[in-house]
Amino acid sequence: MPLTRTDISGETVPKLKTTGEAAGATKLTREDRQVLARVDGQVSLDGLVKKTGLAPDKVKGILLFLAERRLIELPGVTNVSPSRSVMSAPTPDSPPTGGSLSERLLLPLPKGDDLIPLVEEIFQSLESLSYYELLGISRKVDGADLKKAYLLRTKSFHPDRFYRRADKDFKDKLQEIFKQVNKGYRVLSDPDQRRAYDQSLAQGEDTGPAVSIVTVQRERAVRGEIPVERPFEKGQKKAPARIEAEAAAAEEIAAGVPVRGKDPQPKLKLALRPGDKPLPAYMEKIIKEKAKSQQATVSQAERFFQGAMIERDRGNFSAAKLNLKLAIQYAPFDPKYKNALAEMDKYEESRRAEMEFRSGLEAQSEGDLSSASAHFRRALQLGYENAKLYHKLAEVVIELEGNYEKARSLCLKAIDLQTGVADFHFTLARAYKGLGQKGAAILQLEKVIAIDPKNKSAAKELKALKRS
Missing domain, CATH: 1.25.40 (Serine Threonine Protein Phosphatase 5, Tetratricopeptide repeat)
Structure with a gap:
């Protein structure tokens, strides 16, 4: 009876094949090599799932395939099916995997860890997917149906869904997909932008697949983080992705968004060289x-x-x-x-x-x-901080509380903030008099008269102090 995925448990520890001849080692896929590189005779199936970021069912299928190619040994397993199609067949709980990526994006997306392989596949195909394909809709969808499709996609590809994963590379890929989903919705929900986008898709029908995603490198160039370069030689047809990238740069120029660098003033410019066609x-x-x-x-x-x-x-x-x-x-x-x-x-x-x-x-x-x-x-x-405030509070403190020491301190602060004010020195003289410091009081009254010779109250008080 052929071996299936259910025969492998989470505790199974595969070992590298050390004897015998390995068959077909050069025909491995990237995911096959990813799993094979982590097989060391100590890591279990559960450990491989965590390290590779692949779904458990996917890892089981790869292990069976590697065992059939005599690259690894599965302890306790002797009857290995020779057909990869049998070993990789999805279990009843697995999402459908048949058809092209565009066709599968029209179906309900898988959930949980089953979404991880699809994320990898979508990221690798971003430049060959249109916004319609990325959102899983036909070109006739708009209005409420477009928004519904957009909300479902953002829920599936939101970076927070996999916040516990430590794989930064996977998080970056998910973030890029999420960003493109948002960008696609903005374009398709705006009649003018959607019309222009549809025209760009039509222009690219004779030159290959309609490219609708601006790559990470181009995004960085638009923001001034890396130099803008033209990878197309003169006379070579442009793909729609290049047109869209230049349109994105043009939008930022029109918006006046500063370049993210040391100098926030320079703006990104699309300079045309001799021989270049106008926008x-x-x-x-x-x-x-x-x-x-x-x-x-x-x-x-x-x-x-x-x-x-x-x-x-x-x-x-x-x-x-x-x-x-x-x-x-x-x-x-x-x-x-x-x-x-x-x-x-x-x-x-x-x-x-x-x-x-x-x-x-x-x-x-x-x-x-x-x-x-x-x-x-x-x-x-x-x-x-106001000199008059300190002086008025000093007057109130004397009349209400009889606290001459506090009044003296407040008057000195008032004089520090504003000099040459007769009333400040007169109130300070009252405070010194209340503290029994006759000499200091006389000195302050003399300053009052020096500032305001016609101040009768100060003259009268000074005369009385000198007589006492």
Whole structure:
């Protein structure tokens, strides 16, 4: 009876064949070699699954094939089927694998680890798949059906589905597929872009498969991370992928997106060399439309910014912040709006402190010293550095608490912030007098008279101190 996959358990430890002649070693696929390279007589089937990233059923089939080719030994296995088609036949629970990749993408995708081999296959075929094939739809699908297909694809290929896998190479492949699925939906959901894309597919029908995926290298070139090079010689026909790559670069130029490098100012340019053909009409249309849209977007962002400044001056900080956030959404590449939002919190605290100070002045003028003291202290807590604030709080401390030492400290801070103010020195003289420091009080009163010779209160107080 021929051996099948169910005869191999997760604890089976295959060993390399050390004796006998190995048959057909040069006819192995990449996945065959991937598994064979990890067989060392110590790694079990479960270990091979983790190290290769292949589905368990796939690894079992490869092990049976390698055993049939006399490249490895399976302990306890002596009856190996000579046909790979038998050994690789899917189990009842496995997803269908027949037909081309394009045909299989039209079917429901497998789940869990069974999706891993398909991810590998899709990544290897990205440049030969159109957006329609990648989304698993026909060219007539649009509207709600297009969105439904897109949501199903993003759910299947979302990088977070395999976050526990340590294989960075696999994660990069999944990320690239996910990115192209999103890009495909953006193109196919926009009537103008879809029409231009369909034209590019039609142009490529006589030259080979319609290439619709911009490669990772081209994406890096568009963003200025590597130099832009033209791999096609003069006179050689362009594949649609090259047209699409140049269109993507043109879109970024129109949007004014800075190059990701040390200098954020230079923009990527598509320089035409002698003999090069001009850009197709639909690409020029894309550039003009994107530039027009970008200009409208920037104008809208600036209107929100101006609205934020008006609300800020009115003291409506919540409305001001909302306007700035809307400006950032319209122009996320402009640091002006992000910096303004960061400064808004500081400005709000400053205005609140100023309002507390004014409220304290009103309370003091009305004789409500307790409220005045509370307002002045809250202003200090909000970081309001103002000489008059320290002086007024010193006056309240003397009248309300009789705390001359605290009043002295506050007056000295006021004088440090603003010199030459007679009232500051007069209140400081009162504090020294309350502390019993007659000489220091006389010195401060003399400074008051030097600043304001007509200050009768200071002259009277000074005369009284000298007589006592």
